[in-house]
Amino acid sequence: MSTRIRESRGQEMVLTAAVAIVIVLLSLLPMLRLIKEIVAPGGTLSTVAIKAGLASPATWIATWHTLVVGIGGTLLAVLSGTLVAVLVTLTDIRARSAMVLCYVMPLMIAPQVTALAWLQLFGPASPFLKLFGAAPPLGTRNPLYSTSGIILLLGVQYGPLVFLLVRAGLRKLPRELIEAARAGGAGWFTMLVTIVLPLMTPSIMAAAALAFVSCVGNFGIPAFLGIPANYLVLPTLIYQKLAGGGPAVLGETAFLSVLIGIIAMAGILAQEIMSRRRDYRISSTSLAAEPYELGRWRPAVQAGMWLLIIVVLFLPLFGLVLTSLVPGYGIALTAKTATFDNYRFVLFEHDAASRAFFNSFWLSIAAAFFAVLVAVPIGYLIAWGKQRWVRLLNLSVELPYALPGVVLAIASLLMFLRPIPLTGIQLYNTVWIILYAYLARFLVLALRPTISGYHQIDRALEEAAQVAGAGLFTRMRTIIFPLVAPAAIAGGLLIFMTALSELTVSALLWSSGSETIGVVMFSFEQGGDSNYAAAMSVITVAVTFVLMLVTNLLAPYLPTGVLPWRD
Amino acid sequence: MARLSLDNVTKSFANFDAVKDVSIDVADGEFLAVLGPSGCGKTTLLRLVAGFEKVTSGEIRIGSEVVSGKGGSVAPEKRRVGIVFQNYALWPHMTVAENIGYSLKVAKLDKAVARRKVEDALALVNLQGLGERRPANLSGGQRQRVALARCLVAAPSLVLFDEPLANLDVHLRASMEDEFASFHKRTGTTIVYITHDQAEAMALADRIAVMDGGRLAQLATPRELYHEPANEMVASFISQGILLPADVLSAEQAGHCKVRVLGTELIVRCRPGERPRAGAKICCRSADLDVSPDGPGFDGLVKRVIYQGGSARIEFTPSTSPDITLHFEQPDPVMLESGSRARLRIRSGWLIPAVGAAS
Numbered sequence: 027m028s029t030r031i032r033e034s035r036g037q038e039m040v041l042t043a044a045v046a047i048v049i050v051l052l053s054l055l056p057m058l059r060l061i062k063e064i065v066a067p068g069g070t071l072s073t074v075a076i077k078a079g080l081a082s083p084a085t086w087i088a089t090w091h092t093l094v095v096g097i098g099g100t101l102l103a104v105l106s107g108t109l110v111a112v113l114v115t116l117t118d119i120r121a122r123s124a125m126v127l128c129y130v131m132p133l134m135i136a137p138q139v140t141a142l143a144w145l146q147l148f149g150p151a152s153p154f155l156k157l158f159g160a161a162p163p164l165g166t167r168n169p170l171y172s173t174s175g176i177i178l179l180l181g182v183q184y185g186p187l188v189f190l191l192v193r194a195g196l197r198k199l200p201r202e203l204i205e206a207a208r209a210g211g212a213g214w215f216t217m218l219v220t221i222v223l224p225l226m227t228p229s230i231m232a233a234a235a236l237a238f239v240s241c242v243g244n245f246g247i248p249a250f251l252g253i254p255a256n257y258l259v260l261p262t263l264i265y266q267k268l269a270g271g272g273p274a275v276l277g278e279t280a281f282l283s284v285l286i287g288i289i290a291m292a293g294i295l296a297q298e299i300m301s302r303r304r305d306y307r308i309s310s311t312s313l314a315a316e317p318y319e320l321g322r323w324r325p326a327v328q329a330g331m332w333l334l335i336i337v338v339l340f341l342p343l344f345g346l347v348l349t350s351l352v353p354g355y356g357i358a359l360t361a362k363t364a365t366f367d368n369y370r371f372v373l374f375e376h377d378a379a380s381r382a383f384f385n386s387f388w389l390s391i392a393a394a395f396f397a398v399l400v401a402v403p404i405g406y407l408i409a410w411g412k413q414r415w416v417r418l419l420n421l422s423v424e425l426p427y428a429l430p431g432v433v434l435a436i437a438s439l440l441m442f443l444r445p446i447p448l449t450g451i452q453l454y455n456t457v458w459i460i461l462y463a464y465l466a467r468f469l470v471l472a473l474r475p476t477i478s479g480y481h482q483i484d485r486a487l488e489e490a491a492q493v494a495g496a497g498l499f500t501r502m503r504t505i506i507f508p509l510v511a512p513a514a515i516a517g518g519l520l521i522f523m524t525a526l527s528e529l530t531v532s533a534l535l536w537s538s539g540s541e542t543i544g545v546v547m548f549s550f551e552q553g554g555d556s557n558y559a560a561a562m563s564v565i566t567v568a569v570t571f572v573l574m575l576v577t578n579l580l581a582p583y584l585p586t587g588v589l590p591w592r593d
Numbered sequence: 594m595a596r597l598s599l600d601n602v603t604k605s606f607a608n609f610d611a612v613k614d615v616s617i618d619v620a621d622g623e624f625l626a627v628l629g630p631s632g633c634g635k636t637t638l639l640r641l642v643a644g645f646e647k648v649t650s651g652e653i654r655i656g657s658e659v660v661s662g663k664g665g666s667v668a669p670e671k672r673r674v675g676i677v678f679q680n681y682a683l684w685p686h687m688t689v690a691e692n693i694g695y696s697l698k699v700a701k702l703d704k705a706v707a708r709r710k711v712e713d714a715l716a717l718v719n720l721q722g723l724g725e726r727r728p729a730n731l732s733g734g735q736r737q738r739v740a741l742a743r744c745l746v747a748a749p750s751l752v753l754f755d756e757p758l759a760n761l762d763v764h765l766r767a768s769m770e771d772e773f774a775s776f777h778k779r780t781g782t783t784i785v786y787i788t789h790d791q792a793e794a795m796a797l798a799d800r801i802a803v804m805d806g807g808r809l810a811q812l813a814t815p816r817e818l819y820h821e822p823a824n825e826m827v828a829s830f831i832s833q834g835i836l837l838p839a840d841v842l843s844a845e846q847a848g849h850c851k852v853r854v855l856g857t858e859l860i861v862r863c864r865p866g867e868r869p870r871a872g873a874k875i876c877c878r879s880a881d882l883d884v885s886p887d888g889p890g891f892d893g894l895v896k897r898v899i900y901q902g903g904s905a906r907i908e909f910t911p912s913t914s915p916d917i918t919l920h921f922e923q924p925d926p927v928m929l930e931s932g933s934r935a936r937l938r939i940r941s942g943w944l945i946p947a948v949g950a951a952s
């Protein structure tokens with residue numbers, strides 16, 4: 027190799043190596059560490075951990091519960107998401123963008139906030155029901171503390187996820203496939219059942235798998251709704267074990283977290299098999315179909331849609347705001363009793379709460395910042411790289427996000443329980459372990475938009491710079507980063523919004539001094555201080571709204587589909 | 594089998610007229626081709642007839658029934674029209690037989706009867722035995738035949754084709770053309786056939802509607818379209834007609850009149866009632882041009898000689914008007930070279946009617 031060749035290969039090798047290190051550290055290492063704990067705890071092969079886990083009846087009950095709420099929530103999400111997608115995409119319903127925005131909104135709200143909001147709406151202390159004097163007497167059990175309550179909220183939370191995927195599929199459906207059926211004598215509804223829905227099988231299946239993984243891994247909803255009813259699913263079982271037993275039970279929880287991982291993977295596998303059974307490949311592209319005219323049904327369908335949106339979005343948020351203004355449990359809200367004391371308390375007076383705001387903000391900012399920085403080179407290698415093995419990269423970055431958050435949390439605990447070898451740095455019981463988990467888990471949220479950003483850029487722009495004599499790093503800095511920056515930054519903002527009120531990971535990793543917003547909210551709710559929890563929730567939801575508005579400013583420079591709430 | 598009539602049909606998208614004031618009468622059993630450059634509104638016209646788009650103004654009748662008009666629009670599934678799309682639009686999740694039998698199933702036809710009809714339709718398009726295949730496992734030509742069978746199985750009164758052969762290779766096109774022609778002869782179905790291939794339109798159609806920018810430019814038989822184009826657009830669009838400025842010198846007599854073109858006088862065909870006028874245009878075909886080294890004619894420069902095997906296409910500019918280019922073919926042995934001078938004669942032509950003259 028001549029020196030000139032070596033020089034030009036050098037920068038690329040450095041880049042590739044750096045990316046490889048980041049990915050090994052953030053996604054491969056934790057997974058391997060977790061697997062090692064199961065098959066070879068303490069360094070020798072043994073089945074003790076597995077046997078102990080399998081022998082415990084609690085494991086089986088929680089697994090059963092996980093499956094029940096997972097499948098129930100998925101079914102509800104698929105039914106509602108698909109129905110809304112069909113109505114919004116294929117009919118001449120009005121105010122489409124507003125509908126999409128409102129319907130997708132619950133996806134941007136943390137599950138525990140959703141849970142809290144709904145609990146506030148229906149409980150005996152509900153300030154909303156009290157407005158009409160319809161609240162059940164104090165002491166009555168909240169109807170949401172039940173299996174069906176959990177299923178309902180999972181369906182509400184993840185219906186929008188299904189909606190987004192099915193809508194994307196419907197938009198790609200060439201209009202001729204629909205029109206050929208109509209010309210063949212099929213009415214709109216017949217056409218829907220015999221042509222559209224079967225052709226949407228791959229989208230619906232993929233959406234179902236995603237919803238299933240999300241439902242199974244969800245912590246916030248079963249924690250708020252299930253723990254009071256002593257209805258434990260695997261994530262909440264892990265939480266309770268760890269909260270009670272500390273590091274001693276880590277091996278046991280490792281087994282449980284792998285169990286969740288296996289259930290989630292089984293869901294994805296089932297989807298693969300179902301989608302392969304028939305040929306659904308649509309080869310042609312064309313315009314989207316003309317919207318079906320609902321005619322005299324239109325007002326009714328629109329009213330139904332808005333009613334749904336009011337029930338799943340506005341009422342719960344309204345209930346949340348009301349609760350945050352009430353001075354104490356069970357007190358009715360009137361002009362006289364309304365107060366901002368709860369806000370003052372969580373922001374300035376309560377130590378852990380104000381610390382949590384500080385922690386969550388800087389954790390989210392750090393995670394977002396790091397992810398944007400790393401997503402640009404990784405995206406470059408994945409989208410434009412010539413090596414085949416790079417595609418494996420993509421898979422390994424997806425893994426920590428695809429698997430339930432509990433899995434990653436346990437893996438992080440295992441990795442950092444002891445000081446890092448050679449350096450002696452201790453991450454366990456500090457805020458840094460949470461940062462590590464956030465980085466690993468959310469990286470993909472910035473990577474996905476960045477990759478689609480790359481696909482939209484004409485590569486000749488980079489090549490022109492190359493011909494002009496710019497090395498790889500110079501090109502990265504001066505050409506590539508400015509071009510993909512909007513997509514990467516939008517991804518960063520999505521990370522910020524997600525991480526800000528994150529609970530699943532931090533619930534297992536927090537320690538005194540490193541509380542996050544989600545954790546403090548959870549402990550307020552568990553201690554019966556719903557008003558404080560509600561005040562914190564309202565603040566995070568408000569921050570999320572504002573950030574969504576800010577992110578919207580980037581919309582003109584973004585590939586479509588990056589901002590889920592934009593139609 | 595049914596008549597189709599369009600009365601002053603206009604279709605606007607936002608404030609852009611994709612189809613403007615089009616009136617066409619298609620007789621029962623007629624094969625009408627719609628021809629025009631890309632984006633001229635052919636597909637839109639077809640979708641209006643099928644009922645996938647609503648007319649902005651005007652009226653469409655199939656048989657004696659008004660299907661689109663002021664009073665509303667009959668749903669596509671109630672129109673009994675068959676349609677064959679350029680991209681076939683076969684449903685990938687169904688077998689060939691299921692695709693073809695779809696409309697029968699929707700109509701809740703008896704299963705045994707439906708099966709027999711599907712068999713017949715398969716036989717009609719020479720695809721016996723392929724009923725259980727998936728569309729993905731068929732060749733392009735086979736897919737197009739399945740699409741045809743699917744539209745025919747319900748015995749529609751009117752069949753619409755939207756560039757059905759555009760995705761096929763040249764050889765397959767020729768054989769499918771034959772099949773369409775024989776199918777039309779056998780069934781006598783009314784057909785509206787969209788294409789941008791003139792040869793295809795000429796070979797198949799009883800009449801051709803030429804569209805331009807959303808308007809109907811001319812509706813006539815293929816022969817008339819070629820020999821007597823109604824306007825400049827049709828003249829230059831069909832078979833690359835050559836347009837030349839002319840002054841009409843004499844009034845029409847027995848379908849001919851005298852004109853002056855490029856400084857020479859000649860007799861061209863024309864519409865009845867033409868009178869002397871200036872600033873007219875004639876259309877001539879390359880076959881109407883001759884090299885005449887010392888006869889009457891006009892001089893000019895050979896700009897380019899493109900050898901095409903057996904003959905050459907010559908591009909020629911007359912010395913008197915260098916901005917005009919004429920082209921014609923010269924069989925082997927080709928004597929002209931680019932840059933050389935030559936003398937040309939126009940043997941005959943067609944006087945394009947004045948704008949606004951009734952057609």
Ligand SMILES: Nc1ncnc2c1ncn2[C@@H]1O[C@H](COP(=O)(O)OP(=O)(O)OP(=O)(O)O)[C@@H](O)[C@H]1O
Binds near residue numbers: 606611631635
């Ligand atoms: N749904 C629509 N909305 C807006 N404009 C449209 C729509 N459909 C067609 N057009 C416009 O109407 C014009 C005519 O389109 P049409 O598809 O009928 O052309 P065409 O003659 O079939 O062209 P081609 O030969 O390329 O298929 C085009 O300029 C097209 O952009």
Ligand SMILES: [Mg+2]
Binds near residue numbers: 636
């Ligand atoms: Mg077209």
